Amino acid sequence: MQSTIIAVDLAKSVFQIAVSRRPGKVSESHRLTRSQLLRFFAERQPALVVLEACGTAHYWARELQALGHRVQLLPPHEVRSYVHRNKTDRADAEALLEAHRNERICKVPVKSLAQQTLAGLHRMRSAWMADRTARINLLRGLLRELGFSIPVGARHVVVQTLGLLEKLPEPLRPVLAEACQEIGEFEARVAAVEKQLRALAKQTPVVERLQSIPGVGLLTATALVALVGDVQRFPTSRHFASYLGLTPREHSSGLVRRLGAISKAGDSYLRTLMISGARSALYAASRPKDQPDRLRRWALQVHRLRGHNRAAVALANKLARIVWAVWKHDTRFESQAVPA
Numbered sequence: 001m002q003s004t005i006i007a008v009d010l011a012k013s014v015f016q017i018a019v020s021r022r023p024g025k026v027s028e029s030h031r032l033t034r035s036q037l038l039r040f041f042a043e044r045q046p047a048l049v050v051l052e053a054c055g056t057a058h059y060w061a062r063e064l065q066a067l068g069h070r071v072q073l074l075p076p077h078e079v080r081s082y083v084h085r086n087k088t089d090r091a092d093a094e095a096l097l098e099a100h101r102n103e104r105i106c107k108v109p110v111k112s113l114a115q116q117t118l119a120g121l122h123r124m125r126s127a128w129m130a131d132r133t134a135r136i137n138l139l140r141g142l143l144r145e146l147g148f149s150i151p152v153g154a155r156h157v158v159v160q161t162l163g164l165l166e167k168l169p170e171p172l173r174p175v176l177a178e179a180c181q182e183i184g185e186f187e188a189r190v191a192a193v194e195k196q197l198r199a200l201a202k203q204t205p206v207v208e209r210l211q212s213i214p215g216v217g218l219l220t221a222t223a224l225v226a227l228v229g230d231v232q233r234f235p236t237s238r239h240f241a242s243y244l245g246l247t248p249r250e251h252s253s254g255l256v257r258r259l260g261a262i263s264k265a266g267d268s269y270l271r272t273l274m275i276s277g278a279r280s281a282l283y284a285a286s287r288p289k290d291q292p293d294r295l296r297r298w299a300l301q302v303h304r305l306r307g308h309n310r311a312a313v314a315l316a317n318k319l320a321r322i323v324w325a326v327w328k329h330d331t332r333f334e335s336q337a338v339p340a
Contacts, residue, residue: 004047006069007096008037010054018093022103026094033339041067050075050100052092053108061110073108074099109229118200118226122219123198125193126269132186135179142176158183197222214295215281215319220273224323229269231328239320245271246317262313271316278316282308293335295322 009016019028032040037060046068053073058230061071074096082095084200111119122195136157140150143161145301146168150160158180165173201207201222210221234240240246245265252256264271282303285296295318303311326333 003098004045004318005050006041006044006047007050007093007099007100008060009092009096010051010057010060011089014089016089018090018097020097024098027099029090029093031089037150038063038067041069044069046070048072050074050096052079052096057064058116062113065110071110072100072169073109073110074105078102078105080335084107106233111226111229115199115226115229118197118222121197121200122223122226122269125190128189128193132183132190135183135186139176139179139183188270206327206330209326209330209332210323212334213319213322213326213333214284214333215274215277215315216323217277220277223270223273224327227270233323234324234328237324240324241317241320243327244274246274246313246320254270262317274316275284275312279312281319282312295335299323 003021005020007018007245009018013034015032015034017028017030017032017040018026019030021027030040041064048070049061049064050072051061051074054076057073061073065069071296079092079095079099082098083091084095085091133154136154139157139161142162143150148160148164148167150156161176161180165177166175168176197218203217204222206224207218207221207225210216211218216224220227228243231240238247243266245263245268246262249260249263251260281296282299283301286303298318299311299315302314306314322333325331
């Protein structure tokens with residue numbers, strides 16, 4: 001029985017189409033503009049459409065699903081190895097057809113509009129935080145060159161700079177005051193985004209359950225919901241931790257097994273949030289408490305044996321596995337107390 005598979009090489013304005021009705025054989029090839037793409041698929045019988053999970057892929061996937069087609073997204077780094085010789089749009093579309101035949105390649109789930117909204121808020125907040133950090137470092141560097149040292153902590157920079165304006169050369173005063181104003185604007189924008197995230201989190205029950213885990217706050221929980229999508233596609237917690245890049249690289253052969261540093265695969269933003277949350281949980285675990293739980297005691301033991309950084313990454317791996325369990329089984333995290 002024949003089944004039609006249509007591969008689409010996405011672009012900004014010109015799209016390459018490859019149609020296959022038999023495995024390994026391209027029966028049709030089209031080159032369409034942006035305005036022609038949806039019209040082309042509207043006139044087609046429902047088929048399986050294969051896309052690369054790149055920019056705009058989730059938007060086009062939702063549009064094609066609305067027309068009755070089944071859509072599969074493939075990771076770009078997996079498709080790249082199927083491109084023969086020179087890279088062209090036609091070769092990219094044919095590579096999608098070949099990569100689709102490999103069942104070992106994990107498909108990327110199509111994100112909903114709500115998930116992309118959450119992800120967009122996170123990206124804007126991250127960009128504004130980077131701009132704020134750049135302004136703070138710039139002010140520190142300029143004032144240090146003039147002999148003024150600002151104490152550690154971002155909260156001191158604006159206050160100290162404004163207090164030093166009268167001691168600075170006249171031409172520098174207005175530009176430094178404007179830089180302080182920009183920092184305040186960035187902080188106000190970040191606060192507004194976090195307010196929106198809190199409002200959206202109240203509408204998503206899984207976010208509240210994820211925040212019951214130590215080290216998982218508003219940012220980490222909403223980012224997981226936005227960027228991971230469906231957690232049911234991970235059969236075990238180790239698969240989920242591996243997806244986040246928190247499992248070790250392996251270079252083994254025969255009877256020799258070599259495990260190295262973490263792979264750092266997947267989304268770097270998610271991994272940063274997980275490790276930052278683990279550092280926060282590790283710091284909280286070091287404070288004396290009447291009844292330490294099992295997770296806190298384990299983290300402190302790893303900290304004593306392996307040091308702070310390795311303990312933080314190990315705890316991030318452990319938290320990722322707990323996230324998988326809480327999310328998959330629709331439950332809350334409950335700490336298990338042990339005798340002091």
